[in-house]
Amino acid sequence: MNDTSDILTCTGLAIGHGKTVIMDRLNLSLAPGKILAIVGPSGCGKSTLMRALGGLDEPLGGKTTLMGVDLAAADGQQRQDILRQSGFLFQGAALFSSLTLRENIEMPMREFLKAPRKDIRQLAEYKLALVGLADAMDKLPSEISGGMAKRAGIARAMALDPAVIFLDEPSAGLDPLSSGRLDELILRLREAYGTTIILVSHEIPSILRTADFCVYLDPDTGTIGGYGPPKGFLQAGNSPKVHAFFTQARFD
Amino acid sequence: MSHAPTGLPFARTEVLADGTALVTIGGAWELNQPLPSIVIKGDRAKVVAEGLTDFDSSLPAWLYDNFKNIRQLDISTLPVRLQSLVQMAEKASSDHAQSDHAGLLETFGSWGVESGGSWARAFDHIGHTALGFLKMLVGRAKVNWGDFKLQLQTSGVDALPIVALLGFLTGLIMAYVGLIQLRQVGATVYVANLVSLAMTREMGALMTGIIACGRTSTAYASQLGSMNVSQETDALRALGINPIEYLALPRILAVTLMVPLLAVFATFIGIFGGMIVACAGDLSIEQYLTQAIRAISFKSFLVGFIKSIAFGFIAAWAGCYRGSVAKRSALGVGEAATSAAVLGITFIVIFDAIFAVIFNLFDL
Numbered sequence: 001m002n003d004t005s006d007i008l009t010c011t012g013l014a015i016g017h018g019k020t021v022i023m024d025r026l027n028l029s030l031a032p033g034k035i036l037a038i039v040g041p042s043g044c045g046k047s048t049l050m051r052a053l054g055g056l057d058e059p060l061g062g063k064t065t066l067m068g069v070d071l072a073a074a075d076g077q078q079r080q081d082i083l084r085q086s087g088f089l090f091q092g093a094a095l096f097s098s099l100t101l102r103e104n105i106e107m108p109m110r111e112f113l114k115a116p117r118k119d120i121r122q123l124a125e126y127k128l129a130l131v132g133l134a135d136a137m138d139k140l141p142s143e144i145s146g147g148m149a150k151r152a153g154i155a156r157a158m159a160l161d162p163a164v165i166f167l168d169e170p171s172a173g174l175d176p177l178s179s180g181r182l183d184e185l186i187l188r189l190r191e192a193y194g195t196t197i198i199l200v201s202h203e204i205p206s207i208l209r210t211a212d213f214c215v216y217l218d219p220d221t222g223t224i225g226g227y228g229p230p231k232g233f234l235q236a237g238n239s240p241k242v243h244a245f246f247t248q249a250r251f252d
Numbered sequence: 253m254s255h256a257p258t259g260l261p262f263a264r265t266e267v268l269a270d271g272t273a274l275v276t277i278g279g280a281w282e283l284n285q286p287l288p289s290i291v292i293k294g295d296r297a298k299v300v301a302e303g304l305t306d307f308d309s310s311l312p313a314w315l316y317d318n319f320k321n322i323r324q325l326d327i328s329t330l331p332v333r334l335q336s337l338v339q340m341a342e343k344a345s346s347d348h349a350q351s352d353h354a355g356l357l358e359t360f361g362s363w364g365v366e367s368g369g370s371w372a373r374a375f376d377h378i379g380h381t382a383l384g385f386l387k388m389l390v391g392r393a394k395v396n397w398g399d400f401k402l403q404l405q406t407s408g409v410d411a412l413p414i415v416a417l418l419g420f421l422t423g424l425i426m427a428y429v430g431l432i433q434l435r436q437v438g439a440t441v442y443v444a445n446l447v448s449l450a451m452t453r454e455m456g457a458l459m460t461g462i463i464a465c466g467r468t469s470t471a472y473a474s475q476l477g478s479m480n481v482s483q484e485t486d487a488l489r490a491l492g493i494n495p496i497e498y499l500a501l502p503r504i505l506a507v508t509l510m511v512p513l514l515a516v517f518a519t520f521i522g523i524f525g526g527m528i529v530a531c532a533g534d535l536s537i538e539q540y541l542t543q544a545i546r547a548i549s550f551k552s553f554l555v556g557f558i559k560s561i562a563f564g565f566i567a568a569w570a571g572c573y574r575g576s577v578a579k580r581s582a583l584g585v586g587e588a589a590t591s592a593a594v595l596g597i598t599f600i601v602i603f604d605a606i607f608a609v610i611f612n613l614f615d616l
Contacts, residue, residue: 097580125313127313
């Protein structure tokens, strides 16, 4: 299933906390511009896998190639470059609490772009407008709702036009309307920029709307329990556990 | 208006016969390049592409910024992807930019109102602390006594080394300065009186209070401020527990109890520090101790002790108060810690002066 044109591949990946392996034998690949959803029961290692795929954490074994760079073999500078070309939305949005939303978006731009201050300001305002926060630019993270913080987090994740964006539970805790808007935003970003998106989610409707592929992490076997287009899991087939997860049916 | 055929981004404007501004854009638009500037007159504009080779976010951001106030904008001939990116950005509210700047008078007025509010909050906190204390006495306050024991340790026992060092050095410096002056009139023996009286009445309590502000106030402001950020104080309120009673009272009680003990310790260490200098020079240990004991009366000891109780309360209260009103950000917690130390030290010095006047009136 690996292809040299894939933007992300991992083979025999093992992840965990400390020296404790929680998932291993993970093999994945993703073509550019595709949306991959990582699903599974709580605590199965979805966020840990996402962090390992993005190069934020060292895996316990195996090989990950992101944008053609082997993350394990990459030196400090290469790793920095890869991280710079990636965007992350963390579960709690992780906005810098003492900066306004605009300053949060401007921060990576000021660090990495040589553009004049005026252009950076213009760019930050545009990114915030993209996620519908044009009126909240000068607010502090403590002054906005959880949904707005998530959207601001996405705006910061795409501040530098990254090739890959990692989203950790983007629609968790959002009302259905906001969640739907967020899904629409994700799809439009992919369409407009061709961004590859890897997201961790529990929201089945959201996954069905946005993801091209879905990987199910099975805590019982400690590896991938199912892989494919999410709509395929709605039909009972080879992966009854994944089907049960998707249809929220009881599985014994 | 600029034109760069070499691939750099460019934009040029012209006005059509019907008054519409025609903006032609082209070149390769990249985040790292300076973007062209244009001036658009009127409220109708049409944007067309000419030799537009490549673009990233910089182009839709530039279009969004330059055309957000244009009533009729025609971008129908631009690439579909670019159109989509521009349309995705909702228009910012028109009054958005006006909210940023305040005049000098407004700034001064806001400062005045803010200061008034700040004092009101401070008195409110003192009032609630006093009420909490009364409730505690009748057994109706929910106080975290586990915290109280921990604070006795951290604010008291753990502070012993720094109190000892600074107390010793204070006594030593006073004796040194005193010796220089008293030697001129041949009264070096009175250096023991100077050091012992100053340490007992003034410096023991003052130094310990200031150390408590630097160590304990800032720690409390950071602890309570961080709890504010992570909504732990909200969680306490939601459980029906008053954060002042639960968090502030054990801390204030612990410090108010420990600072007088530390002050007594600092006093004796300071007198010992003075003895080292005095005995290295003109006095014997016996002379120094005799003079020191003669100089210290119960009254002067009481003065220092009363002061140290007040200073302990001020130091702990300043930390708890600033922490409880800290803004919910990393910067807010830092500001709370700084202002707790400043508030505590300022109040300690002010109250020291007030005590001086009061004790003078009562001939203490």
